[in-house]
Amino acid sequence: MTKIIVIGAGVLGASAAYRLAQAGAKVTVLEAGRAGGGTSGTSFAWTNSHRKRPFAYHALNVAGMAAHAALKDEFGATPWWHGGGSIEWVAAEEIEALRDNVAQLQAWNYRAEWISKSDLAALEPEIDPATVGDSPIGYFPDEGWLDPVPYAHAMLSAARGLFGATLVLGARVADLLTRGGRVCGVTLADGTVHEADMVVNCAGRLSNTAIRDTALHVPLAPTVGLLVFTPPVATGLRHVVHSSVVNGRPDGAGRLMLHWEQIDPTVPADAVASPDLAQAREIMDRARRLLPAIGDVRAEAVRIGIRPIPRDGLTAVGPLPRVDGYYVAVTHSGVTMSPFLGAAVADEVMLGRVRPELAEFRPARFFN
Numbered sequence: 001m002t003k004i005i006v007i008g009a010g011v012l013g014a015s016a017a018y019r020l021a022q023a024g025a026k027v028t029v030l031e032a033g034r035a036g037g038g039t040s041g042t043s044f045a046w047t048n049s050h051r052k053r054p055f056a057y058h059a060l061n062v063a064g065m066a067a068h069a070a071l072k073d074e075f076g077a078t079p080w081w082h083g084g085g086s087i088e089w090v091a092a093e094e095i096e097a098l099r100d101n102v103a104q105l106q107a108w109n110y111r112a113e114w115i116s117k118s119d120l121a122a123l124e125p126e127i128d129p130a131t132v133g134d135s136p137i138g139y140f141p142d143e144g145w146l147d148p149v150p151y152a153h154a155m156l157s158a159a160r161g162l163f164g165a166t167l168v169l170g171a172r173v174a175d176l177l178t179r180g181g182r183v184c185g186v187t188l189a190d191g192t193v194h195e196a197d198m199v200v201n202c203a204g205r206l207s208n209t210a211i212r213d214t215a216l217h218v219p220l221a222p223t224v225g226l227l228v229f230t231p232p233v234a235t236g237l238r239h240v241v242h243s244s245v246v247n248g249r250p251d252g253a254g255r256l257m258l259h260w261e262q263i264d265p266t267v268p269a270d271a272v273a274s275p276d277l278a279q280a281r282e283i284m285d286r287a288r289r290l291l292p293a294i295g296d297v298r299a300e301a302v303r304i305g306i307r308p309i310p311r312d313g314l315t316a317v318g319p320l321p322r323v324d325g326y327y328v329a330v331t332h333s334g335v336t337m338s339p340f341l342g343a344a345v346a347d348e349v350m351l352g353r354v355r356p357e358l359a360e361f362r363p364a365r366f367f368n
């Protein structure tokens with residue numbers, strides 16, 4: 001039986017572990033902290049393919065959206081995934097870009113429509129229509145959002161319960177183990193050795209810290225993102241909404257998750273995640289403009305996430321040149337793509353089927 005180690009139990013590692021175990025591998029997932037406790041636990045988690053260019057990258061995201069929807073047939077119910085579409089309107093200076101995006105999506109046969117203000121009122125009765133101004137309103141029916149931690153948990157539970165995978169928590173990988181020029185396992189920070197035929201690195205933004213040899217590091221350009229959470233409020237959103245003042249979506253039990261991309265660059269990566277941050281207060285003020293009925297409610301929680309972005313902004317999935325037995329999967333938009341990438345990783349690693357969809361996304365592009 002082929003023994004495979006997956007490093008990391010975020011959405012990507014959990015998806016890969018499930019599909020690899022289903023394909024017949026003896027899978028061990030080594031997770032330094034808790035499942036879903038990395039970037040996957042601090043994600044806006046909108047499943048979409050907006051402004052994902054070039055076309056091959058757009059197609060990967062669309063494949064991820066389709067894979068999320070298809071899991072319903074496999075699992076019977078997918079309570080971690082919420083469809084219903086997303087809605088977008090913008091400030092005056094961004095109207096041109098919104099029109100361009102919708103035109104591009106339509107040209108690629110992605111469902112993107114214009115809706116009226118009364119349609120918007122029917123979809124989201126509690127938002128203040130004054131925030132729309134003169135912007136057209138886009139509606140994207142196939143989009144939604146994920147609860148990434150319950151999703152990772154479901155994939156790991158299925159991998160373990162159905163296919164005998166093992167999850168080891170508190171297992172920080174410190175280096176690859178090689179024999180005769182081939183990777184044959186990993187060494188943990190506490191010195192424990194785990195042997196395997198293949199190692200799949202899904203450690204996200206920390207993927208390079210799991211390997212000492214810098215010649216095997218995929219160059220990353222991570223960015224910081226700030227998410228603000230309300231307590232349960234007796235008003236709310238029903239969809240993922242990108243508006244001219246703030247972006248938001250439901251986050252369970254009446255809570256809202258809020259984000260404003262323009263604020264992200266002002267947040268230091270080591271900032272203490274507190275509702276008292278000036279940036280969190282500004283996001284709450286913006287949310288009151290979108291949803292006046294939330295009144296003077298204060299933020300309940302703030303999370304700061306680091307996006308695992310390969311240097312050129314695109315996905316990096318595949319083996320590395322000059323080393324056998326080692327495979328990497330690191331990407332932004334991993335929430336959207338993870339069920340597709342998990343299946344693609346299993347096809348390539350276990351079944352020897354090279355996936356053409358990944359041709360433009362090989363880590364080899366970073367190495368001469």
Ligand SMILES: Cc1cc2nc3c(=O)[nH]c(=O)nc-3n(C[C@H](O)[C@H](O)[C@H](O)COP(=O)(O)OP(=O)(O)OC[C@H]3O[C@@H](n4cnc5c(N)ncnc54)[C@H](O)[C@@H]3O)c2cc1C
Nearest residue numbers: 008010012032038039040043046173204225305333334336
């Ligand atoms: C603010 C924000 C908003 C986002 N919005 C979206 C969005 O709307 N849509 C979307 O699709 N994507 C979005 N993303 C990106 C998405 O969240 C990530 O691409 C995805 O979560 C990456 O998952 P992962 O499994 O690769 O990494 P992670 O979730 O970080 O998982 C990696 C795991 O590896 C573990 N690990 C690290 N080092 C080691 C080691 N040495 N040994 C063992 N384990 C280790 C970590 O503990 C962690 O659990 C957003 C990200 C942020 C920060």
